Every structure is written in structure tokens, then in C-alpha cells.
Amino acid sequence: MTVFNLTPSDPSTFILMGIPGLEAARVWISIPFSMSYIIGLLATFTVLFVVAKEQTLHKPMYLLLCMLALTDIVISTSTVLKSLSIFWFSLKGITVGGCLTQMLFLYGGSLMQSAILVTMAFDRYIAICDPLRYATILTNARIAKLGIVCLMRPVLLILLLPLLLSRQPVCANRIIPHTYCNHMAVVKISCADITVNKTYGLVVAFVVTCLDLMLIAFSYGLIIRAVLRISSKKAHKKALNTCTAHICVILTSYTPFLFSSLTHQFGQAITSHVHVILANLFFLLPPMLNPIIYGVKTKELRDTVGKYICRM
Structure with a gap:
């Protein structure tokens, strides 16, 4: 039995298995992975x-889109x-430090994404509800401050995940049946009690996500109420x-x-x-689809993107 150690000299590694059961098709599976990633990068x-070059796009909506x-x-x-x-290369090994770093970027980025939404x-x-004061309420400086808040929340919440894992002893079996260091998959290879780790991971994933979804639903409830008060159908369409x-x-x-979370929790037959x-x-989907949407x-x-494409 060994213990997580984040020192650079620690030779211990985990083994990421990729997609269990589909090892023979890994080259074919890599095609949609790589294409989605490349399209996402380009988009x-x-x-x-375009937003950086075009002064007219220096607005809160587009700054948030860039974030x-x-x-x-x-x-x-x-x-x-x-x-x-x-x-491509069967490089399945990942150091303990690399695994925990990946989790920081992965889950921290996910919480930041939710906060930005x-x-x-x-x-x-x-x-829609207060258009006359839009420019004074949502200034670029205020958007920058909101961006910092969106960044600080995941840092404070996710930093505890690797700290908790660093205290867990790991069994001899260091195989993770995944393509990345999934938190629950890493927790399950521990030989100690994982109740605290499992509970904290679920609380962060579901409570924070549910809270964000409730805030989004509340915002759209107010938007729908405001739109229904408008008599013009043309104004309805424009607002929506x-x-x-x-x-x-x-x-x-x-x-x-x-x-994915629901099938993981309740889809034991899958x-x-x-x-x-x-x-x-x-x-894979959000980085590729969101800029295109x-x-x-x-x-x-x-129109601005089309203008720059025509100049090329």
C-alpha cells in the first residue's frame, strides 16, 4: 500500500485504460475525438x-462568450x-501529480463554465427587462469583476478534491478504466474509507450545478414574464x-x-x-458547438466573421 505523494521524484503512476472493451477500435475512435477538438480550436x-479586432463587439455579451x-x-x-x-501511441501512464492537475483543470473549468452561463x-x-440601463449596469469593468468571481468559485471548491485525495492510500491496482482521471474512478482505487471524498464530489457536482440551473431558470422566468407583457408580436420574436x-x-x-451523471449513478446495466x-x-461537444451556435x-x-473571411 502506498500513499499519494505529489513530489516530483515520486515514480508512481496510474494507468488510464481509454475506453474499455473498444481497444481494437481506438484508432477509429480517435478520429471524431481529434476532429471535434480541431473544430473547437478553430471556432x-x-x-x-474577431471580438478582439472589432471594436463594435467589445460588449458584455461577446466578452462573456470569449470567457x-x-x-x-x-x-x-x-x-x-x-x-x-x-x-494513437498507447501512452496510458499518468503520474499522480499529472492526474490531480488534470482533475483541477477539468472540474475547475466545468464549474467556471457553469458560472459563466x-x-x-x-x-x-x-x-430584455431593463434595456435602457444595460450599458450602465453591465460595463466592461463589471464584466471583468464577474469573470474573476467565476474563476474564484471553482478554485475554492475544487482545490479540496486533490487535497482530500492526497491523504488517501492507494491499492496495488492503479488501473483507471477511463480516458482521463475521473474523480470517482480515482477514488474507487483507494484502500481506505472513501465516504468523505465521494460525498464531497457529489455535493460539488450536483448542488452547485442545480443551484446554477435554478438561477438560470429564475432569470428566464423573469424574461418570459417581461416578454408576455409586450403587446407587439414582432417585439416578442425579437426579444426571444x-x-x-x-x-x-x-x-x-x-x-x-x-x-452522463445520471447513467453513471443509476444505469448499472449500461x-x-x-x-x-x-x-x-x-x-467534446461544447467547445465545438458553442462558438458555432x-x-x-x-x-x-x-456578419463580422463573414467580413473577415471575405478579406482573406
Whole structure:
């Protein structure tokens, strides 16, 4: 029995198995992984470049979109690159320090993503319910402060995960049946009582996510109430259209996470490779789809991107 040690000289490693049961098809599986990652990178850097270059896009909505895109890419990069090294080169080993670092970026980024989506819902609420004061309430400086708050929350909450794991003794079996260091998979290879680790992980994942979803639902409840008070159908459509992109992003961000979590908790009959594939959708879909959704649904951004493409 050994104990987690984060010193650089510690030679202990974990073995990431990739997708159990589909080892023979790993090269084929790597194709959608790599394509999704590349598309996500291109879409994200396109949005970042256009927003940075175009002065008219220096608005809270687009600054929040840039924060979301960067967070999505951090989450994706922390998992996909290791997955591809397993699929292409069979590099299954990962150091204990590397595993815990991956978890910090992965789960910290996920909580930050959720916080940004809540802030975007608040942005849409102000834009529709109090448009005359929008520019004075949501200044760029205030958006920067909200971004810092979105960053501090996951740092404070997720930092405890590796600290708790660092105190856990690990059994001889260091095999993790996953493509990345999934918290529960790492916890389960401990030889000690894992109640505290398991409870804290579930509380952070579900309580924080449920709280964020409730805040988003509350914001949209106020938006719907405000829209119903407008007599003009044209104004109805215009108001709801401003929320379409954000609603689509919420669906692409939360649906894979919730579906994967529910199947992991209650779908004991589902095979392990299905669990792993569902878990990976949470890191593959949002970085690829979110910038595209905003690019297609937001006329101002779509026209600006088209203008820069035509110049090339």
C-alpha cells in the first residue's frame, strides 16, 4: 500500500485504460475525438480574434462568450490530448501529480463554465427587462469583476478534491478504466474509507450545478414574464431571438453532463464503454458547438466573421 505523494521524484503512476472493451477500435475512435477538438480550436480562436479586432463587439455579451470559449477549450485540452495519446501511441501512464492537475483543470473549468452561463443568463435578463440601463449596469469593468468571481468559485471548491485525495492510500491496482482521471474512478482505487471524498464530489457536482440551473431558470422566468407583457408580436420574436443562442449553449453544456451523471449513478446495466463515451461528450461537444451556435444565431457576430473571411 502506498500513499499519494505529489513530489516530483515520486515514480508512481496510474494507468488510464481509454475506453474499455473498444481497444481494437481506438484508432477509429480517435478520429471524431481529434476532429471535434480541431473544430473547437478553430471556432474558438476565430471568435476570439474577431471580438478582439472589432471594436463594435467589445460588449458584455461577446466578452462573456470569449470567457466561455476559453473555458471550454481549457476543459477539452485537459482531457482530449491525453485521450489521443492513449489512442494513437498507447501512452496510458499518468503520474499522480499529472492526474490531480488534470482533475483541477477539468472540474475547475466545468464549474467556471457553469458560472459563466449563469452570468450570461443575467446579461440576457438585463438586456430584455431593463434595456435602457444595460450599458450602465453591465460595463466592461463589471464584466471583468464577474469573470474573476467565476474563476474564484471553482478554485475554492475544487482545490479540496486533490487535497482530500492526497491523504488517501492507494491499492496495488492503479488501473483507471477511463480516458482521463475521473474523480470517482480515482477514488474507487483507494484502500481506505472513501465516504468523505465521494460525498464531497457529489455535493460539488450536483448542488452547485442545480443551484446554477435554478438561477438560470429564475432569470428566464423573469424574461418570459417581461416578454408576455409586450403587446407587439414582432417585439416578442425579437426579444426571444436574443436568448436563442444562450439557450442552445445551455443545452449543449448541461445535457451531456447530466445524462452522463445520471447513467453513471443509476444505469448499472449500461456497459462501461458507454459510460466513458457519454462522459467524453461533455468535453467534446461544447467547445465545438458553442462558438458555432453564437456565430450562426447572432447576426452581429455572423456578419463580422463573414467580413473577415471575405478579406482573406
